[in-house]
Amino acid sequence: MTYDRLVCANCAAPVNEGRCPVCRASRARLQQQEEQQGLFVGLSPAMLVALLVVLLATLALLAHQTV
Incomplete structure (x- = not known):
């Protein structure tokens, strides 16, 4: 608040x-x-979901390149 x-x-x-x-x-x-308060307290839930999607996509890309 x-x-x-x-x-x-x-x-x-x-x-x-x-x-x-x-x-x-x-x-x-x-x-x-x-x-x-922490670093992510000012972010909206939509922004947190978007960051999570970007993180997962980056991890998937890195995993695909190492195979």
Whole structure:
């Protein structure tokens, strides 16, 4: 989840503006979580499937050339 769409329950402002201490704490926590996420977290499922197909095709091509 990204913090650019969250609304603070304390001050009713967007969390990404950081108007109150609750907003700033939530924004810092979410930024820390985004930094800890892995390499493939931003890819869509379709992109992951496409990468898998390319990988399998490459492996099949390499296997065919060695025979």
